[in-house]
Amino acid sequence: MELCEYTIHELLDKLSTGETTSVEITESVFRRIDGVEGRIHSFITLLRESALEAAAEKDREIRQGIRKPLGGIPLAIKDILCMKGIRTTCGSRILENFIPPYDATVIGKLKEAGAVFVGKTNMDEFAMGSSTETSYYGITRNPWDLERIPGGSSGGSAAAVAAGECVASLGSDTGGSIRQPAALCGVVGLKPTYGRVSRFGLIAFASSLDQIGPFTRDVEDCALMMNAIAGHDKRESTSVPREVPDYREFIGKDIRGWTVGIPKEYFIEGIDPEISSALREVIRTLESSGAAIREVSLPHTDYCVAVYYIIAPAEASSNLARFDGVRYGFRSREGRDLLEMYKKSRSAGFGAEVKRRIMIGTYALSSGYYDAYYKKASQVRALLKRDFDEAFRECDVLLTPTTPTPAFRIGEKMDDPLQMYLSDIFTISTNLAGIPGMSIPCGFTKGGLPIGAQLLAGHFEEGKLLQVASNYEKRANFEKRRPAL
Amino acid sequence: MEYEPVIGLEVHAQLLTESKIFCGCSTRFGVAPNRNTCCICLGMPGVLPVLNRKVVEFAMKMALATHCRINPFNIFARKNYFYPDLPKGYQISQYAEPLAEDGYIDMDMNGARKRVGIIRIHLEEDAGKLVHDEHYPSSYVDFNRTGVPLIEIVSAPDMRSAEEAEVYLRRLHEILIYLGICDGNMEEGSFRCDANVSIRPRGEEKFGTRAELKNMNSFRNVRRALEYEIKRQQYVLESGGQVVQETRLWNDPQGVTHPMRSKEEAHDYRYFPDPDLIRVEISGEWIGDVRDHLPELPLAKRERFVRQYEIPLYDAQVLTASRALADFFEAAVKECGKPKTTSNWVMGDFLAHLNLERKDMADSPVTPRTLGEMIGMIEDGTISGKIAKEVFEEMWASGKSPRQIVEEKGLVQITDTASLEKAIDEVMKANPAQLEQYRGGKDKLFGFFVGQTMKMTKGKANPALLNELLRKKLSKE
Secondary structure (H helix, E strand, O other): OOHHHOOHHHHHHHHHOOOOOHHHHHHHHHHHHHHHHHHHOOEEEEOHHHHHHHHHHHHHHHHOOOOOOOOOOEEEEEOOEOEOOEOOOOOOHHHOOOOOOOOOHHHHHHHHOOOEEEEEEOOOHHHOOOOOOOOOOOOOOEOOEOOEOOOOOOHHHHHHHHHOOOOEEEEEEOOOOOHHHHHHHOOEEEEOOOOOEOOOOEOOOOOOOOEEEEEEOOHHHHHHHHHHHEOOOOOOOOOOOOOOOOHHHHOOOOOOOOEEEEEHHHOOOOOOHHHHHHHHHHHHHHHHOOOEEEEEOOOOHHHHHHHHHHHHHHHHHHHHHHOOOOOOOOOOOOOOOHHHHHHHHHHHHOOHHHHHHHHHHHHHHOOOOOHHHHHHHHHHHHHHHHHHHHHHHHOOEEEEEOOOOOOOEOOOOOOOHHHHHHOOOOOHHHHHHOOOEEEEEEEEOOOOOEEEEEEEOOOOOHHHHHHHHHHHHHHOOOOOOOOOO | OOEEEEEEEEEEEEOOOOEOOOOOOEOOOOOOOOOOOOOOOOOOOOOOOOOOHHHHHHHHHHHHHOOOEEOOEEOOEEEEOOOOOOOOOEEEEOOOOOOEEEEEEEEEEOOEEEEEEEEEEEEEEOOOEEEEOOOOOOEEEEOOOOOOEEEEEEEOOOEOOHHHHHHHHHHHHHHHHHHOOOOOOOOOOOEEEEEEEEEEEOOOOOOOOOEEEEEEOOHHHHHHHHHHHHHHHHHHHHOOOOOOOEEEEEEOOOOEEEEOOHHHHOOOOOOEEOOOOOOEEOOHHHHHHHHHOOOOOHHHHHHHHHHHHOOOHHHHHHHOOOHHHHHHHHHHHHHHOOHHHHHHHHHHHHHHHHHHOOOOHHHOOOOHHHHHHHHHHHHOOOOOHHHHHHHHHHHHHHOOOHHHHHHHHOOOOEOOHHHHHHHHHHHHHHOHHHHHHHHOOOHHHHHHHHHHHHHHOOOOEOHHHHHHHHHHHHHOO
C-alpha cells in the first residue's frame, strides 16, 4: 500500500515513530496525483511546491519533538474556501483570477494544526449542483467508475480522498454537498451542526444552510479533522460559543441501549433496491451492537425539496450579487455603460445552473411574492425542525440512505435539473434543520459502486454520530476496497 | 382653492462610533480613498459581518431622546440592489422589527408647541462614494464610507409647511449633536435629509399624491426645495393636471426640482432577513442603562435655564443651541455668579468672536474660567464695562487671564476720589467755554465732560463715581 492510501491516524503514528516523513507522504500523494489526475481531475489548482516546502517544515518540527494534531498530513481543500495568496475560484469563471488576501478561519485552524495543503479541489460552480458537472474548470470523474460522476458539489474533495490524491479533505455542505459525494465515492463525510464550524472565508452559497466539514477514509480521521476545525469564531455572528469536545473520545465507545430511529419517510419507493438492502444490513449490524431500532416519522419531509429550492436560491441570489465585475473577478470588456458592464460580466461569468438559481431566488424574494414563497418556506422550515426535535426526544440518532441511487452517469441528469435536485432528497432536511449529518460507506452495488448510509443527530451531537459510525465501521463486514486506478 | 402641504422627512444620520458597523475599520472622515477598508467592508467573497454593539447603543440614545419604543428583538435585513458603491450588492439595513418605533419630537413654532411623530428609527450601513473623472469616461469608487453606521429617522407626515419641516430638521439635528452621536455635518454628508411632500385642499382628510425629494444638503435647501415643490404641485393641480408619484432631485443652482430618471428608481429591493446576522436582543436593563446616561436634552435645558438662571427665553434659546455653548455658559456662571451678565457676554462678544473666526468652542482662547473671572472683576468694580471690552479683546488675542491683562496694562479702574477729582479739575480748566454753557443750563454737555474725563483717565474712571463727582464739581461755582 502506498503512503497516500493510509488514514490520518495511521500516518500520525508512522510520523511520530519516524517510520516516515511528511515529505515522503506528500511526495507519495503527488505521485498518485501525477498518475491519476489526468483521468479523475479532482483539482482546480495544485500546490505542489508550497506543499513540499510545508512538508519539509513539518518534518523539522517533528524532529524537534513538536507534535501537532495534523502535523505533516497532506489535505485537499474545496475551492470554495479562501486561502491567502492562493487563487480561489469557487468553480466559476467569475472568480477565475481571484486571489484572496485572507485565510478562511478553518484554513487558519488547519495551518495551526500542522496540515500540508495539496491543492484546491473541483466543485460545482458556487456549490450549485450534485455532480461536479457545473464547474467552469471541467468535470471530475468518480474514481470507482470513470464514466460516472463523483457527486457534488464537493466532488473533487470526495474523489481526491477516494483516489489517494490526499489523505483527507474539506468540503462544504448546503443541501448534501459533503454527504452525497462521500456516499458516491465511498468515503466518510460529515456536515457539522450549523454554527459548529466557522463559515468565515467560505464563499457563501446559502448562508443559513452552509457548513464546512471533512472527507476522510475512516471515522476516527473524521474525529481528528473535527477536532481541528470546530469551535467558536468571533468573526462569525452565527458561530456558536459552545465548548468543543475531544471528538476522538467517542470513537469505539459502546452504543448498547441507544435508540436508532428509522424515519419511514426516507424509505420510499424509488430507492435503488441495492441501497435498500445495504441499509437493512446496516440496521442489523447496529442491532447486533446492542442498539434498539425504532421507526419514527418526520411528517414534513415531503416539503423539504420545495422549501430548500426557495430558501437556498433566495439567499444565493443575494450572496452572489457581489460578483459584479467592479472590484475583483471577471469583468466583460464589452459593456458601454454601467448596466451593460454588469449584465455582460455576470452573463459571461456565471454558468447556466448558477443563473437559473439566481433567477429562482430573485423571483422568490420579489415584492408581492415574498410572503407566498420565502416567508412560507421559512415557516415550513420551522416545522421541519420540530419534526427532528421530536424524533430526537426518542432517538439518539436517525439512520437513512444518503442517496436514492448510486453514482449516476456523466451527463445523465444535466438536462433535467429536477432529477438532479432529487438526488439530494435525503440530505436537504439536515441543513434546513441545522443538525449534523454524516455519511459512512456501507457496501457496494453489484456493479462495484459505493453505497452510503446517513446518520443524523440533534444539534451539537456530532459525538453521537461518530460513536455510532465507529461502532458500525468496526463490525461492518462488507469488503474494504480501494478503487482500481 | 387653498391647499395645505403634508410633509414627512427621512433623515440619515451617521453615528460617531470609532469603528464601522460590521467590521473594525475606522470611520474617520477625510483620509485618502480606500484607506479605511478591509475585506469585510469591501464585500470580498466569504467574509461575514459582526455587529458593533456601540452602534446599537448610540441609536438607542436617539430612540430614547425621541420617546420611541425600542423593540426587544431587532432584525437586520438585506436591501438588494446593484450599484458600484455598494460592494455586497445589498445594504444591510432593517425592515421588519427595526430598532425603535412610535416616538415624537416636540418643537416650538413661534411660541406654540408642535409635536411631530417619529414612525421609526432603524440601523443601517452607509454606502461608498463614486468619484467621477471629468476628463475620461470613467469613475472611481471610494469605499471609506462603506459600512459607516447610520440611523434612518422616519417622521410621520405631520408637518404642514416648509418652515415646520425646517424647524423639525433643526431640532432633530440639535438632539443628535446634544447626544454626541452624530457630528451633524451636512456638507460632509453625515446628516442627510429626503422629504416626502404632497398637498391637499385645506379641510380635506385624504392625502394627495406625494413626491419624494432628494439632494438637499442644507437646512435652507430643504426649505427652498419644499417651498418650490409645494408651489409646483399647486400649479399642476390648478392647471387641471395630476401630481405623479415620483422621486425628484433638487437642483440648487436653478432652484427647481427635476424628476429622477425612472430607470434609477425602479427598484424592488427584495428585503429579507440577513442570514449572516443573528437578531439583536435589547433587554430592559440595557435600555435602562442607556437612559441613565442620557444627557439633558435641548428643550429641557432651555426650560431649566429660564427657571434656574432667570434669564429671558431668548437668551436660553441662544445659549442652548449647542451642548458645548450651554456648558460654557454654565461653567462661567459658576465662576462669577452673575447669569444675566454672563449671558450678555457669551451671546455678545464671545459668540461674535467665535463666529467671526469660525472657531470651535473647544479652540476658544477664552475659557469659562477666564470669562467668569472677568465678569467678576466688572462686578466688584475692578474694571468698568468699557475697559472689559478691551480686556476681552486681549483675552481673545493672547489667551491670558483678565487679571494678568489688567495688571500688565494698568487698566485697574480709578476708584479713588482724589485722583478722579484731579482729573475733573483739569478737564474743567481745559474747557472753560463748555463749562460756562453747562452752568448756563445746557445739561446735555454733561456727557461731554464724562467723555473728556474718561479720555483723560484712559477709560479707567469708575463710571458711577465719575458721575457723582462730576455732578458735584460742575454745579459748584
